[in-house]
Amino acid sequence: MSFPAIHRVVTGHAADGRAIIASEGPLPSVVEIAAIPGTVFHEVWSTAGAPASVDNGADPTLGALKLPPPKHGTRIRFVDIPPDTAEFLAHGAAKMKDAFAQIGDEQASTVKAHSPHPLMHRTESVDYGVVIEGEMTLVLDDSEVLLRPGSVVVQRGTNHAWANRSGRPCRMLFVLVDGAYEPAIAQALHHREGTPS
Secondary structure (H helix, E strand, C coil), X not given: CCCCCCEEEEEEECCCCXXXXXXXXXXXXXXXXXXXXXXXXXXXXEECCCCCCCCCCCCHHHCCCCCCCCCCCEEEEEEEECCXXXXXXXXXXXXXXXXXXXXXXXXHECCCCCCCCCCCECCCEEEEEEEXXXXXXXXXXXXXXXXXXXXXXXXXXXXXXXXXXXXCCEEEEEEEEXXXXXXXXXXXXXXXXXXXX
């Protein structure tokens, strides 16, 4: 099963202030993650800084693929997630360093021998994840939730994974907003991971 291509329309301003179509068409940055075949990132846009600069600037998706949003910025992408396989569940953890390196955030992977899923990871951001098509299971350290089309997850910097147990691909839309842990949470995370706070 394959999903339709994403059609992106980017607006801008003419020199006299008129609203114009700056670009229209397929996304220029669509990347399959080599260590997790079938996982495809569809990069839509990102902003750097807040407030975001409202300009006619260059397409921010043309650079290297990055998992987190820019500092003080946002990132929007679609992700196609294939069904988990027995091979991936048994041996996928060994590939996560490579997978997260390809998406520009090797440190995000939190997978350990006892982790509930090979894709366990964390970013210091608030992420809105929307199931567009298919089913997905949100896996946390001690709980799980089944998600269906229309489900929205507000993921607040927690350790998590996306487990596809449905037997068919799932497409999700993510909007990531750069964040900073509240000091008590940051201290608890450092203590839990055995690093100095």
